[in-house]
Amino acid sequence: MTKPSLDHLLADLNEPQRRAVECPGGPLLVLAGAGSGKTRVLTNRIAFLIAAQGVKPHEILAITFTNKAANEMKERVESLLGPIARTMWVSTFHAACARILRKEAQQLGYQRNFTIYDAGDQVRVVKRCLKELGLDPKRFPPKGIHAVISSSKNRLVDAEAFSEMVENFFDDTVAKVYTLYQKKLFANNAMDFDDLLMRTVDLFQRFPDRLEHYQKSFRQILVDEYQDTNHAQYMLVNLLAKQHRNICVVGDDDQSIYSWRGADVRNILDFEKDYPEATVIKLEQNYRSTQVILSAANEVISNNSDRKAKELWTDLGEGEPVRVAEMDDEHAEARFVAGEISRLERDACFRAAEIAVFYRVNAQSRVLEDTLIRYGIHYRVVGGTKFYERAEIKDALAYLLALDNPSDSVSFNRIINSPKRGIGAASVTVLSRFADAEGTSMLEAAARAGDIADLRPAAVNAMAAFSATMSQLAESAKSAQVAEILEETLVNSGYLEALSAERTVEAEGRLENLQEFVGVAEEYDSLHPDGSLREFLQEISLYTDIDKMTEVEEAITLMTLHNAKGLEFPVVFIIGAEEGIFPHSRSMEEQNIEEERRLCYVGMTRARQRLYFTYTTTRNLYGSRNYNMASRFIGELPEDLVEFERSRTTHGRFSGGMTGRVRFDDDIGEVDEPATSDEPNFFNVGDDVVHATFGSGVVIGVERGGTVAVRFAADGSERKLMVDYAPLRKA
DNA sequence: CTAAACCGACTTTTT
DNA sequence: GTCGGTTTAG
Numbered sequence: 001m002t003k004p005s006l007d008h009l010l011a012d013l014n015e016p017q018r019r020a021v022e023c024p025g026g027p028l029l030v031l032a033g034a035g036s037g038k039t040r041v042l043t044n045r046i047a048f049l050i051a052a053q054g055v056k057p058h059e060i061l062a063i064t065f066t067n068k069a070a071n072e073m074k075e076r077v078e079s080l081l082g083p084i085a086r087t088m089w090v091s092t093f094h095a096a097c098a099r100i101l102r103k104e105a106q107q108l109g110y111q112r113n114f115t116i117y118d119a120g121d122q123v124r125v126v127k128r129c130l131k132e133l134g135l136d137p138k139r140f141p142p143k144g145i146h147a148v149i150s151s152s153k154n155r156l157v158d159a160e161a162f163s164e165m166v167e168n169f170f171d172d173t174v175a176k177v178y179t180l181y182q183k184k185l186f187a188n189n190a191m192d193f194d195d196l197l198m199r200t201v202d203l204f205q206r207f208p209d210r211l212e213h214y215q216k217s218f219r220q221i222l223v224d225e226y227q228d229t230n231h232a233q234y235m236l237v238n239l240l241a242k243q244h245r246n247i248c249v250v251g252d253d254d255q256s257i258y259s260w261r262g263a264d265v266r267n268i269l270d271f272e273k274d275y276p277e278a279t280v281i282k283l284e285q286n287y288r289s290t291q292v293i294l295s296a297a298n299e300v301i302s303n304n305s306d307r308k309a310k311e312l313w314t315d316l317g318e319g320e321p322v323r324v325a326e327m328d329d330e331h332a333e334a335r336f337v338a339g340e341i342s343r344l345e346r347d348a349c350f351r352a353a354e355i356a357v358f359y360r361v362n363a364q365s366r367v368l369e370d371t372l373i374r375y376g377i378h379y380r381v382v383g384g385t386k387f388y389e390r391a392e393i394k395d396a397l398a399y400l401l402a403l404d405n406p407s408d409s410v411s412f413n414r415i416i417n418s419p420k421r422g423i424g425a426a427s428v429t430v431l432s433r434f435a436d437a438e439g440t441s442m443l444e445a446a447a448r449a450g451d452i453a454d455l456r457p458a459a460v461n462a463m464a465a466f467s468a469t470m471s472q473l474a475e476s477a478k479s480a481q482v483a484e485i486l487e488e489t490l491v492n493s494g495y496l497e498a499l500s501a502e503r504t505v506e507a508e509g510r511l512e513n514l515q516e517f518v519g520v521a522e523e524y525d526s527l528h529p530d531g532s533l534r535e536f537l538q539e540i541s542l543y544t545d546i547d548k549m550t551e552v553e554e555a556i557t558l559m560t561l562h563n564a565k566g567l568e569f570p571v572v573f574i575i576g577a578e579e580g581i582f583p584h585s586r587s588m589e590e591q592n593i594e595e596e597r598r599l600c601y602v603g604m605t606r607a608r609q610r611l612y613f614t615y616t617t618t619r620n621l622y623g624s625r626n627y628n629m630a631s632r633f634i635g636e637l638p639e640d641l642v643e644f645e646r647s648r649t650t651h652g653r654f655s656g657g658m659t660g661r662v663r664f665d666d667d668i669g670e671v672d673e674p675a676t677s678d679e680p681n682f683f684n685v686g687d688d689v690v691h692a693t694f695g696s697g698v699v700i701g702v703e704r705g706g707t708v709a710v711r712f713a714a715d716g717s718e719r720k721l722m723v724d725y726a727p728l729r730k731a
Numbered sequence: 732c733t734a735a736a737c738c739g740a741c742t743t744t745t746t
Numbered sequence: 747g748t749c750g751g752t753t754t755a756g
Contacts, residue, residue: 065745094746562743
């Protein structure tokens, strides 16, 4: 790869973009509106610094919020500069901190193989703390306590500082839990997500030479999505930038939607106060959406106070009006969306992959999914229950973590009786007490189960067997590749066998997930032939599903508005635009309307060509019926840019007989509704059916979501099957 | 110790 | 409506 010419790096940039790329150094604030080409500015700027300013790649620290964004940036810079770009630090805050902390672990008394606990693990530890302190989890909900601890860490308030500023009884209790919680993490040689940030700042403050070392080495620092940084992250970058003051932050205050996670818009709003000599550049030309969409979004967001004035514009042309549809209920809404999608694919030649539906809460996706299945529209859901949060994946992961870090008691507790080994809560408590008394890990204690007087013989045997399995696995883990270790673990632990023995549809799915996990490990092995289990775990622990979201199959995309940030689609539906849903009732209580409005702005500005809003007059959510008004955000749309329509429903018509084939054939979606009665994939209770594998049977139940329950003649087993996927037909 | 029954929570979640 | 956690019965 030859050096790119500077012209190449500056070509096709507009004036402000070019100024941002060329800015030689010093503090730089780029206010980048949605779709204004900020990623391009960021990558070209990095390349420019290296090619024209003589900055070495390893002197660059570029921070993004997702691994996906980091990888994309790395790739793009690499395509500009070639492999030397690989020595750059391009990563998330958490990954950068983990890297630093692994190197400096001894300074803080940690071992470098510390485990990183995710949110679920964290709550589990809090629960244990509550138990040990004899506190009632009803009065002190673990999740709530954890939230306080987490937000304290994000504000760099450690357990000690927290204890000193206690103001009431509740906080006093939290302080005790917080202190014990930290003690436990340390004993487990573990850190939680928030620790990664807080402890790195702590490291820098306690060991100035360490700070100086990193300050010196990072000559240029760039931070993306700066509006979403929390206090700890703010401190981190500002500490690191102190020496060279070459700090470039990019963001958009109008897209700050994570304040509830500790993000502080002040960080970006006050940048010019922090750095009075800062260069400020606004990117307002949008290369994504039609002018109608932008004008509508501008109008909505202008209802917010306390923002940096910004007005997006485009030369892509006016475009279609924003369409707003009122529907009777969530089913009609779903049918409207499905009908429009069919129409767009047929008449306007949009591909499924170009269409997305956004909603405020995950629970809204279910009805939509049911309907899409019935319409035969392929979809994929981003977010929701995440792959790495599924029980079986966490179990498998816990085995690997325990092999790598024997001190990790959270992982130990997870796997000691999974699969069932007859080691119940009582035995584990005894074991835990023994481990504490002896000052050893629980795994070590299990190996010495025979020495523990209070254990039942059966439990002793089970623990000895478990311990033997673990040491055998640890032994072979020394030389094997990750995928082999994983497979061996699943087999030798008996996990796979227990799952297979269940013979249920659920277990089937879990086995598939585990297979996929093995696939992930195989991919890692082939990508990193010299990798280790530890490095694999490191990568996995900071990984989320969104990272691997690629536009592969032809399917529409379903996700929450939060997950939509940073993405774009030619066609966007925002559903459930109702007071109480969006804006969400919780945010209204907390007076966070402005953040909801920013969320709306984010959603709208994802759309390239077509934008839809839908709302319903009545909605069933969480099992009860609600009557909502249209969202205030609908009212904030400029009338002349909107095309409004209402479902032409005759109210009160229901097709009777709840046999699982309830249909309302009375609204706009009607034209595209597939026929039900002669559908090949439609079954009623009592139908005789034949399955390719299981043989003949009878339908004993019809459920929502295109699922039928079938009892099979061969073995009398009852299975739930997806009619659209299962090889099932009427006899 | 395990399985069934029961109870209540439930916004969003880049790491 | 569903999940996860806790209680209770076997």
